[in-house]
Amino acid sequence: MKFRSTASYIATTDLAHAVNAAVTLQRPLLVKGEPGTGKTELARQVALALQLPIIEWHVKSTTKAQQGLYEYDAVSRLRDSQLGDARVNDVANYIRKGKLWQAFEAPGRVVLLIDEVDKADIEFPNDLLQELDRMEFHVYETGETVRAQHRPVVIITSNNEKELPDAFLRRCFFHYIRFPDIDTLRAIVEVHFPGIKEALLTTALTQFYELREMPGLKKKPSTSEVLDWLKLLLAEDLGPEDLKREGKAVLPKLHGALLKTEQDLHLFERLAFMARRQG
Known part of the structure; x- marks a missing residue:
């Protein structure tokens, strides 16, 4: 199924081609443009048009790449051990799955939106290179490797507030949403x-x-x-x-x-x- 304009979203021919090219190449689509030009809404409309669920990861200035994979709650485990809670015997009880993990383990293909990637630290995109490339990551606390059951359609937005690393750009299909005529x-x-x-x-x-x-x-x-x-x-x-x-x-x-x-x-x-x- 190809993406094109929907009932509530007008996509230019170039934008539609970019989305379909990224899906075909199985590469993340990096979308740049002025704030308010519909970059975030594009991901939602792609999910609607392709009839796929969407998982949204909205990046903030304090967001770390690790949070997209998982977070280990050592503080809660320590507290539970002091209280004699039996849950402490299984470290998996203290692993919080991130948005990438949710997308990787989804029973079917999903659209994964990584919104405003340029808000985070400059190392943020570099820290996701291997995970987005190989579609897998290792969980050190449990020793398991999480692999994508179905490669998600990844759409990454940027307001062009800072330069992104070349290694990250190389792995993406790029499109700049120009202001509409x-x-x-x-x-x-x-x-x-x-x-x-x-x-x-x-x-x-x-x-x-x-x-x-x-x-x-x-x-x-x-x-x-x-x-x-x-x-x-x-x-x-x-x-x-x-x-x-x-x-x-x-x-x-x-x-x-x-x-x-x-x-x-x-x-x-x-x-x-x-x-x-x-x-």
Whole structure:
């Protein structure tokens, strides 16, 4: 079964090809792109399209690679031994299975999402090289080797906040999700807001792209943010005439859904001041 756009997710041809290529090669798919371009949702939609369960591992700055395999709770075992609990005789009772272990022992093929891998320490991806390559790892406390019964579809996302090691990149199929052009974004909006009026959509997207292309903007609004903005416009029952601005330097209505930094707000204030002086 091949992946393509779903009822709730618009995938470009290049993105669909990347997913299917990674599945065919049995390599992790590394997906990069701006925050809010649908990287995490891609994994969920791949699972939906391929009719597979999904296991999600959301990486944090404190996450260690070992946690994805398993964790040994020595403290609980020591406490139970002091209490005379018979469970201490079996070390397996104190092994907590991680997301990779869950994916490896699943009775059927699953989609494994490793989300925002670049949040963790630089050694994090290096520490997973062998496990993702060989699809197995050793549990030292019990002496067993855990091997994947069915090779999972691994999707790894990154916000491009830091460089990933070359050895890790070599083992992945890579795809960068570019910000959608206006036609693709129209299709995405239609999925989320079917029947939206053409005049409103045209006016809103024109202002949105003007804002994104503003020189000096620190954080450009993303796909998820334009969807939030359109949701607000529809909730307030605003029409294209309500969105009229006097020049590009004027902030759009309900701009808090689009601009998320003081620096960007100050940029528009300076541009508006300059426009008034020139006027």
